[in-house]
Amino acid sequence: MSDTNGERAWVAKELSWLSFNDRVLQEAADPTVPIIQRIRYLGIFSNNLDEFFRVRVADVRRLAAFSTPSKQEEYKALLEEIRQKVLRLQQRFESIYNANLKELRRRKIYVINEKQLDEAQTAYVREYFNAQIQQELVPIVLDDATPMPELNDASIYLAIKLSCQGQTRFALLEVPTVRISRFVRIPGRRGKQGKVLIALENIIRVCLPQVFRGVFPLESAEAYTLKLTRDAELELGEEVTQTFVEKMTLSLKRRRKGDPVRFVYDAQMPNDLLEYLVRRLGIGRLDSMIPGGRYHNSKDFMGFPNLGPAYLDSKPLPKIRVPEIDAADNILSCMREQDILLFYPYHSFDYLTDLLKTAAIDPAVKSIRISLYRVASNSHVVDALLNAVANHKEVTVVVELQARFDEEANIALSQRLTDGGANVILGVPGLKVHSKLISIARQEGSVQKYYSHVGTGNFNEKTAEVYTDFSLLTYDQEIGDEVAKVFDFIAYTYKRHEFKHLAVSPLNSRDRVLEHVDAEIAAARRGEDCGITLKCNNLVDRELVDRLYTASQAGVPVRLIVRGMCSLVPGVAGLSDNIEAISIVDGFLEHPRVYIFHNAGQPKYFISSADLMTRNIDFRVEVSCPIYSPALQQRIQNIIDIQWADNVKARVIDAAQSNDFRPRKKSAQKLRSQLQIHSYLETGKLPRLAKLDYRPRSKPKKAKKKSAD
Numbered sequence: 001m002s003d004t005n006g007e008r009a010w011v012a013k014e015l016s017w018l019s020f021n022d023r024v025l026q027e028a029a030d031p032t033v034p035i036i037q038r039i040r041y042l043g044i045f046s047n048n049l050d051e052f053f054r055v056r057v058a059d060v061r062r063l064a065a066f067s068t069p070s071k072q073e074e075y076k077a078l079l080e081e082i083r084q085k086v087l088r089l090q091q092r093f094e095s096i097y098n099a100n101l102k103e104l105r106r107r108k109i110y111v112i113n114e115k116q117l118d119e120a121q122t123a124y125v126r127e128y129f130n131a132q133i134q135q136e137l138v139p140i141v142l143d144d145a146t147p148m149p150e151l152n153d154a155s156i157y158l159a160i161k162l163s164c165q166g167q168t169r170f171a172l173l174e175v176p177t178v179r180i181s182r183f184v185r186i187p188g189r190r191g192k193q194g195k196v197l198i199a200l201e202n203i204i205r206v207c208l209p210q211v212f213r214g215v216f217p218l219e220s221a222e223a224y225t226l227k228l229t230r231d232a233e234l235e236l237g238e239e240v241t242q243t244f245v246e247k248m249t250l251s252l253k254r255r256r257k258g259d260p261v262r263f264v265y266d267a268q269m270p271n272d273l274l275e276y277l278v279r280r281l282g283i284g285r286l287d288s289m290i291p292g293g294r295y296h297n298s299k300d301f302m303g304f305p306n307l308g309p310a311y312l313d314s315k316p317l318p319k320i321r322v323p324e325i326d327a328a329d330n331i332l333s334c335m336r337e338q339d340i341l342l343f344y345p346y347h348s349f350d351y352l353t354d355l356l357k358t359a360a361i362d363p364a365v366k367s368i369r370i371s372l373y374r375v376a377s378n379s380h381v382v383d384a385l386l387n388a389v390a391n392h393k394e395v396t397v398v399v400e401l402q403a404r405f406d407e408e409a410n411i412a413l414s415q416r417l418t419d420g421g422a423n424v425i426l427g428v429p430g431l432k433v434h435s436k437l438i439s440i441a442r443q444e445g446s447v448q449k450y451y452s453h454v455g456t457g458n459f460n461e462k463t464a465e466v467y468t469d470f471s472l473l474t475y476d477q478e479i480g481d482e483v484a485k486v487f488d489f490i491a492y493t494y495k496r497h498e499f500k501h502l503a504v505s506p507l508n509s510r511d512r513v514l515e516h517v518d519a520e521i522a523a524a525r526r527g528e529d530c531g532i533t534l535k536c537n538n539l540v541d542r543e544l545v546d547r548l549y550t551a552s553q554a555g556v557p558v559r560l561i562v563r564g565m566c567s568l569v570p571g572v573a574g575l576s577d578n579i580e581a582i583s584i585v586d587g588f589l590e591h592p593r594v595y596i597f598h599n600a601g602q603p604k605y606f607i608s609s610a611d612l613m614t615r616n617i618d619f620r621v622e623v624s625c626p627i628y629s630p631a632l633q634q635r636i637q638n639i640i641d642i643q644w645a646d647n648v649k650a651r652v653i654d655a656a657q658s659n660d661f662r663p664r665k666k667s668a669q670k671l672r673s674q675l676q677i678h679s680y681l682e683t684g685k686l687p688r689l690a691k692l693d694y695r696p697r698s699k700p701k702k703a704k705k706k707s708a709d
Contacts, residue, residue: 008549009569009576011657012078013540014056016565018085019657021048023585025089026651026659029096035103036306036313037587042097043301049086050229050299053262054153057082057288058231061261083288090292097298107308108194111183114202118189122206125186125198129207136176137204139211141169148280151228158201158223159265160208161273164216170276173211173223175201182300185307195307201225224269228281229262267291314587319348320681330358331473332442335451339629340473343639344457345588346681349464352471355453356384359440360391366448367394369439369487371621375413376462382413389421396423398490400433428490428621431506435623436471436609439483450480454502454625456592456607467591468674470607472625472632479625486623505610505622510543512624513617516597516604517547523600524555531598533640535561537591539568539612552578561643562653563590569655581653582662584646586674594636595624605633638686639677645689646673 027033028041060082064075101111117125139160140149149172151157160171183197201223204211208221263283265274283289306313322342328334331354342351359365368388375381389395399414418424427433438453457469474480478501485497486504496507503512516532523530532551539545539560545568548558553575560566560581570579584590593608610622627633643650647664649672654660664670669688676687 008546009572009655010542010545011567011569012081013538013565013567014052014060014078014082015085016540016567016657017052017056018082018089019659020564020583020585021045021052022089023583023651023659024048025092025096027585028100029092034311034313035100035107036304036308038096038100039104039301039304042093042100043299043304045093045298047299047302049089050153053229053288054231058261061231079288083290086288086290090290093298094292107312109307110188110194110196112196112198112202114198114206117198117206120190121186121196125203125206128184128186129203129210132180133176133200133203134207134210136179137173137211139171139173141171142276142280144280151281153228153230156201156225156227158204159226159269159273159277160211161222161224161270162212162216162218163220164218168272169216170273171212173204175204175225177300181303183304185305197305197307222270224266224273226263226265226269226277228260229264231261262288262290264290264292317346317675317678320346320678322347322351325351325354330362331355332358332362332440332451335473335475339476339627339632341627341629341632341635342471342473343677343681344464344469344471345466346468346678349461352453352459352464353380353384353461355438355440355451355473356381357387359442359451360384360388360393362442364444365393365440365442367396367439367441369396369398369437369484370459371398371400371433371435371437371487371490372410372413372459373400373434373436374458374460374463375409376460377409379459380461381459382417385417385422386420394423395421396425396487396491398425398427398433398487400427425491428493431493431619431621433490433621434609434616435486435504435621437483437486437623439480439487441484449475450477450484451475452480452483454479454483454607454623456594456609466587467589470592470594470636472607472627476628483623486621490621501626503606503608503624505616505620506618509610509622509624510617513544513595513612514547516595516599517544517551519599520556520597521547521551521554523598524551529598529601530555531557531559531596533559533561533594533596533644534612535590535592535594535640535643537563537593537611538565540565541612541614541617542567544612544617548579549575552576559644560653561590561640566653571654582644582646582650583653583659584643584650584673586649586672588674593624594640596637596640603633603637605636607636638680641689642671642676642680642687643673645671645687648672649674 024041024045028038028045060075060079064072064079067075104111152174155177156175158173158175160173162169162171177200180200182200184200184203186196186198188194188196205223208223209218212218260281260283263281322340324338325331325334325340331351334340356368359368368385370385385395385397397417399410399417401410414424414426436455436457436459440451441448442451452474453471455469455471457464457467482499482502485499486502488495489497499508503509520530520532539562548568552558556578558579560579562581562583566581568576568579570576570581593611595606595608597604605627606624607627608622608624610616610624616622627636647662647668648670650662651659652662671687680686
């Protein structure tokens with residue numbers, strides 16, 4: 001990982017991502033995590049891996065196929081490295097899965113297969129199959145003379161080998177997990193305590209002859225699970241007569257026929273069946289073939305039920321109220337008095353929907369503008385916007401149709417909003433709108449005033465329960481004017497605005513962040529105090545990584561809290577000695593982006609929708625916003641300090657990608673940051689923190705208006 005051929009240390013983002021998913025797998029293996037949550041971590045790991053192949057491996061596969069010959073070999077080598085690492089992770093997954101099943105059995109919860117059923121259970125399963133399952137099944141008998149069916153990569157299939165009258169036939173059967181729960185509870189063994197679950201595909205295995213309804217005189221039938229993952233890239237045509245929605249709809253149909261990038265199959269599958277499927281599905285040499293156990297699509301474990309006592313699952317943290325909002329006449333009047341910083345899921349997302357619902361019925365509010373990337377089904381945010389239309393507000397909604405895997409939902413959403421009377425803008429050609437903005441214009445006397453929201457996460461009440469994210473609510477008119485300008489840029493991309501406060505991708509974000517890094521480098525070279533703290537999901541932009549290396553070499557202490565991909569390599573002698581990096585994986589998914597620069601003892605604080613990736617900095621509409629309130633600056637600093645002190649869920653990011661937990665002295669108190677942050681926000685009291693090498697030594701400069709803690 002050290003410098004070679006003049007190139008600085010760099011980790012391929014795909015390999016770094018696999019290290020992140022390894023951290024998720026660590027949680028599934030951690031005996032201090034409640035057993036039901038451990039099972040669900042297995043589901044999260046599997047779901048993550050599905051998306052990894054659909055997006056990131058598919059990208060590398062295209063590069064291996066279409067790059068220049070010299071680069072092709074490089075990408076082919078990367079594909080093989082990915083495949084080997086995935087195989088190792090898959091083996092660990094199987095081992096952890098079996099260990100967790102053993103722990104469930106100790107808790108009198110049994111997940112059994114069809115071979116473990118007793119006579120009474122078999123009778124129950126057959127009755128359940130006839131009543132609930134059979135009508136959902138559509139078996140397809142395979143024949144070289146007919147086309148291969150299109151396999152849905154969100155589903156699992158049973159590949160079935162039939163023996164009848166001395167002949168062998170093959171069939172495919174989609175397991176209907178969309179309509180029926182993957183895990184079915186059945187009666188326990190007679191005279192024995194315990195709660196029993198069986199997987200849906202194992203019920204089907206019991207009843208395989210009935211699947212074919214007596215059409216074939218079967219001598220035997222064997223079923224093996226398989227899963228196919230396709231390239232998720234969307235190709236938008238250039239037909240000028242088509243609307244953007246029509247192009248997106250057509251492209252989504254093409255995605256269902258995308259090239260396969262991963263083929264996962266039961267390692268016990270007979271060779272003749274496996275070879276037939278590989279040939280008919282067109283699995284090529286650049287595709288990953290992953291042998292595994294009997295169970296695939298383990299993402300269904302994310303919904304694994306707790307059939308035991310409550311302590312087998314994670315205990316939910318109570319929501320923390322914001323007394324300033326609760327005591328005010330309404331949330332708009334509260335914003336006039338002070339900036340508000342919400343931190344989900346510690347605070348309730350209801351405050352955000354309350355903002356929209358209040359604006360919807362306030363007679364003085366004239367317009368609401370909002371950018372939507374991913375929203376919940378049955379979204380209260382969308383309901384509030386439609387209520388605002390009904391109350392004669394001018395409502396403009398930017399809906400990003402290219403939000404990956406939410407494209408179809410967002411097409412339907414845009415139609416619902418249009419039908420409801422909202423003005424809908426379908427993103428920006430060539431860019432994804434990923435900013436998290438609300439601009440509310442309210443008539444106050446002879447002028448209109450702005451009430452604005454800038455955030456790090458989606459307007460989605462479902463994910464706000466499990467993702468940590470910041471929402472800044474502000475009455476600052478200069479920021480409000482610039483938020484309004486972002487919406488103007490989205491609507492009219494040919495217009496160019498000056499932004500004094502906001503950093504807006506793709507206009508000025510790169511320049512702004514590099515300027516702040518350069519200022520710290522200059523301070524270090526003058527022998528002055530300096531420091532950089534970056535919290536993000538991913539750090540893979542090469543220019544920024546190189547500039548952080550330069551900062552380290554100049555003597556700037558750099559602290560990184562990176563949840564996912566990190567191409568930067570900390571701790572390389574002479575290159576990144578002054579850079580430390582950790583990753584926190586716990587019950588909540590760490591999602592905020594926070595950037596802090598020492599700035600000669602007057603620290604600058606920013607929250608952002610943008611990860612430190614080239615695509616976010618240069619090819620999306622993203623917004624980073626300064627935090628000016630001293631109280632909110634201190635709150636963010638305290639939260640970051642707590643995270644940096646984590647010695648329970650923090651892993652060290654290093655050149656070996658070892659994912660070692662941060663060392664903790666035996667005498668040191670355990671500090672689990674997510675629990676400590678909840679306690680801090682609830683009580684205002686900080687835990688005892690070790691003295692940090694880099695910490696602002698001066699109080700933040702006074703802001704323009706008062707704020708609440």
